[in-house]
Amino acid sequence: MSHVFAFAETRFGKLRRAGLEAVTAARQVADQTGGQVHAMLAGPPGIGEHAAQLARHGADVVLVLEHEAFADYNPEALAATIRGRIASGYRAAFFAASAQGHDLTARVAAALDLAYASDVTAFTVAADIVTVKHPGYTNKVIQTFQLACTPAIISLRSGAVLPAEAPRAGTVEQITSAVDPGSVRVKVTKTEAAAGGRMDLGEAPVIVSGGRGLKEAANFKLVEDLAAAFGNAAVGATRAVTDDGWRPHSDQIGQTGRLVSPDLYIACGISGAIQHLAGMRTSKTIVAINKDKDAPIFKIADYGIVGDVMQVLPVLTEAVKKAKAG
């Protein structure tokens, strides 16, 4: 019997949604192949409290690795531990295609000397072959690959699988690090939330994004205000804006920045250059506000308002506040 492994990513002692997505994906595969889902939680003492939530999302077994040296991401100790666990008896292993997930997935594949599938948006697992899809060419082309490795190591793009409840026993098994987690070569010395404590672009259901149409950095306040009115929104920006230093590079949405698909994307003063569209065109609903009625963004927007973003945004912010209150 081969099992399916899922790495449940945490940060600051909290489970991340990407972790539940990995467990849900593992459940889908295990339901086909008949194996068990073994989900792993790693963190400082107390991280095991999230085991029940993993069980609710389909983990038959929750492997809990608790140690002070895992309070920050500890890539080498984690990779060595996961390698030891999944080297045999597992058909597939799922990770998040997050910043840490990308890093960890590659390290685990390196430790096992296997090829792996990165940033996957769809997958099928058969007995001898795994087929995956993942975007390429700056998200403008969908690539289909076959992966001939066991275990099939897969990192999942955020939103490729939605967390679903499928309660299982979630038997907790305490595990230890395969190497001394204090004597690794690569050490994370600090992890800190970005200023403002806003929602992350990859996790927020709503993204309000600004471009050059805002004219100057200070006017991003209008974008921030609209995001705050939603309460579940993150703030993004175009490359032109991050290159000019109005916003940090980590806020950039587009072909060389973040690739997002929120439920609602509001493009403010964004013309819709092909580089930007590559990063957000898979959003479920797109709203565009731009003074140029011929801007390419209107071709893909579900709802467009032609107008000066500086005049429209304050009115929209008040209307959203009222709608949220009502």
Next chain:
Amino acid sequence: MKIAVCIKRVPDQDVRFKIAPDGKSIDETGLKYDMSDFDGYATEVAIQITEKAGAGEVTVISIGPDAVQETLRKALSMGAHRAVHLKHDAPVHDGSAIAAALAAELKDAGCDLVLTGRMAVDTQNRSVGALLAGKLGLPFIGAISQLDVTSGTVKARRELEGAYELVECPLPAVLSIDEGIARARYPSLKGIMAAKKKPMDVRPARLGEQRYVLQALELPPERTGGRIIGEGPDAVPELVRLLKEEAKVL
């Protein structure tokens, strides 16, 4: 300091791609090619390190058909010192096979640093850096947005979703470079002239087994949008109604 930078020649991405009749490659008609963006940042970082130290050597390495020599020459014209072309005509998508060829080239090269871009913008796998580090037995830090290399130690910052982390490791190491750290310089005329005389070694690429194989390419479904609901602030009530009642996102 001895630095190797692994770079890839990719099509310029500011276009609408078409799929070739074979269904598994891009129609190359009219495409321009250049160094993958992140590899440009990695090359720039390497050159800046040697410029700052006033010593050192930057070797750029690329796998591909003869056309990659043009990309390698560009890196030489930016200021890299020597180039290695690992010749292989067919496209390779398996990061592990690519890492094997690079590791074969680098294992006895005695580099202090090996740099890659965070990802190639065509395949978007982001796998080669870590896989190469694994094969070389070196520490790895990926997707670096700020970097400080001093006396045998690398200190780096990595951007996370809504957070960042500071990471350290000893040299030698393999690092992958993200956006925001340095813009690739434009080659000067002097640089272009000098590059013509810089050494370029050509060897066959000793690729590993390919276990991640491309089956098909397709274009994502077109979005149907294009509905303008009104002009200026007066359109806001209608927008809010549609977001509530039709899109159900408010």
